[in-house]
Amino acid sequence: MVSRVIPVEAFDLVIIGGTGDLARRKILPALYQRFNAGQIGKKSQIIGAARGEMTSEAYRAFAEEAIREFLDKSDVKVRALKSFLKLLSYVTLDAKGETGWEELAGKMHSDRIRAIYFSVGPSLFGDLAKRLHKHGMAGEGTRLVVEKPFGRDLASAKELNQMLARHFDESQIYRIDHYLGKETVQNLMAVRFGNMLFEPLWNSQYVDHIQITVAESVGVGTRGGYYDRSGAMRDMVQNHLMQLLCLIAMEPPAKFDPDAVRDEKLKVIRALDPVEPDNIVRGQYEGDGERPGYRNQVESRDSTTETFVALKAHISNWRWAGTPFYLRTGKRLKDRASEIAIIFKDAPHSIFEEDGQRHNNILTIRLQPNEGIELGVTIKEPGPGGMRLVDVPLDMSFAEVLGPDEADFPDAYERLIMDVIRGNQTLFMRGDEVEAAWAWTDPIIAEWDGSGQAPEPYAPGSSGPESAMFLMHRDGRRWREIKP
Incomplete structure (x- = not known):
């Protein structure tokens, strides 16, 4: 090819x-x-x-x-x-x-x-x-x-939009989010809307829950000055993770047209319920013998800026009512990895009663570092000894399937800059979309500021704070292991 x-x-x-x-x-x-x-x-x-x-x-x-x-x-x-x-x-x-x-x-x-x-x-x-x-x-x-950052709250985002609107039409403005330039993020739309296999199952009737993870193994490094004014919520959740959530949850657009796609994404943001305080966890990484803690990398030694966020979100519409979306992102975690996992429900009745295990089908979209798509299915374990079930992946690593030349994808900035030149705004945020995302995010940040509660410390190289694990365990679920 x-x-x-x-x-x-x-x-x-x-x-x-x-x-x-x-x-x-x-x-x-x-x-x-x-x-x-x-x-x-x-x-x-x-x-x-x-x-x-x-x-x-x-x-x-x-x-x-x-x-x-x-x-x-x-x-x-x-x-x-x-x-x-x-x-x-x-x-x-x-x-x-x-x-x-x-x-x-x-x-x-x-x-x-x-x-x-x-x-x-x-x-x-x-x-x-x-x-x-x-x-x-x-x-x-x-x-x-x-x-980005396109503002630091709803008020400043509105002000920026108004500044630009005085001299430029919305059709001329390209608000760039490099995550949307990743090949696998775009492939998410192809998987959903180009395959009859998935779209009929893409709803609360068949999906148990969805996990979105963007994990980084590095700390803030030289970006401490900027990061201490923003934190993980402004730096990652309000834009990158929000965009991934929209692409997963949106309705099929009438056509593959920039405004048609962005209209459907906007509907998702507006359908998001407010997040209750007990459905969100903030964390801040500590140091160890080799790596400095966050507070040693920023000017304020008593900073309460979060470097980790995990939350449970709900979308109040017909497609997703009752299906939780779990989002997490953080720095100085175990590995660098970004993925979206759609965990389907158990079969309504199992004929393999002696097995006694849960066997969920899981569709995993890996964004980095090894881009690809994996579908977990249940089969009989080969060999004699009865009907023993085992979960195996149907793995489409782009590098293996397409070959090293075809899977050598352009950097996100390469794709997005050329989309600007071609006049294609599909992968760029519209002004009302940015404002809607801030309108959902602002109350969460205001709640933190009002409480004065410090983020929960977590060890470098871990999977984040213990409370983030409990966020899933109390629902009878578990975070997927972070894998590079």
């Missing part, structure tokens, strides 16, 4: 914050990979823009260093890299002043798609949007890419 590479028309892409960490680690390597794959034409241009003084030649050297640092050596082709760097130039730009704006406008082409990537903090969004409009760069052909 050969992947189809579809080139795009020549375009202009401006990376505001073009010398920042995100540009260095993700955006520039992603653009090179798409150029190397033949998706970016040689007449396109990529403009880095930031406050610092830098020549275009120096910016090309900066980009080359980033590409060589963050991509495997086998991915860096000398001839392709040399051609890619010719597309790059640099403009010194002041977000709050007038420096560089005329020069930037002069570089842009009015007859092609213009993508402006805000790789900066949200405090600058309003100033940047205003100046783009003032200098004639906010017209119909312009697409605006904004990074």
Whole structure:
């Protein structure tokens, strides 16, 4: 099977914050990979823009260093890299002043798609949007890419939406969540809506419960300053896990169209019940002899910021009434692994009474590190000795089924940036969707702030706080073991 590479028309892409960490680690390597794959034409241009003084030649050297640092050596082709760097130039730009704006406008082409990537903090969004409009760069052909965090609560998200709406139409705004660019996340829609086998069973009549796990083995590292102001709820649950929940729970859209898909996701968020305090657990990792605890990595030594969240959510609609959704995410856990597990109910009657065990069918969608889909089924254990049942996986690891070349998926940023250029908003959050997610999240955070209760400590390398285990055990269920 050969992947189809579809080139795009020549375009202009401006990376505001073009010398920042995100540009260095993700955006520039992603653009090179798409150029190397033949998706970016040689007449396109990529403009880095930031406050610092830098020549275009120096910016090309900066980009080359980033590409060589963050991509495997086998991915860096000398001839392709040399051609890619010719597309790059640099403009010194002041977000709050007038420096560089005329020069930037002069570089842009009015007859092609213009993508402006805000790789900066949200405090600058309003100033940047205003100046783009003032200098004639906010017209119909312009697409605006904004990074999370999109606000830190409902009020600030509304304010950001209003700032951007003064100068850009909603159809021009691409709120990026890199989790939605993962191949397996998109495959979730294909599995659900492209297979008659699953969709008839995708409801509370057949599904016992659903688990969503996003576990990280690392701590906050150098992100302590940002993380201590956000915590796991704002950093992960409000966006990444919420988006995964929506894709699992949403109704089939009338067609595979950006607004049709996002309409159904919005319905899910609005159908979420408020989370009761006893259905949520907060945790904060401690240190050990080798690894520092969270409070040793942030400025506040008595910080009550959570690095772990586990919760039980309910969706009040006909499809999911009575089916709990268990979500958990945390740092410094046993392994790095992300998965969605749909646990189906037991058969209504078992003819194998002597077996005495529960045999659930489980559909597992692995997001990282080994992307794939696994369906657990029950069979007879081979050999003599009677009808002994055993659970076995029907495992579709993409690398094994498709081969190493086909399973070498593009990075999420590669896919999402090209979707911006093509004008496909399916994998990007709409403004009302973001606001609805904050409206559900805010009361949870307010409850924590009002209680003053510190998060429960947990050991590094564990599965999280003990209370998170009890959240499942009291319902007669268990978390699936975190597996890399």
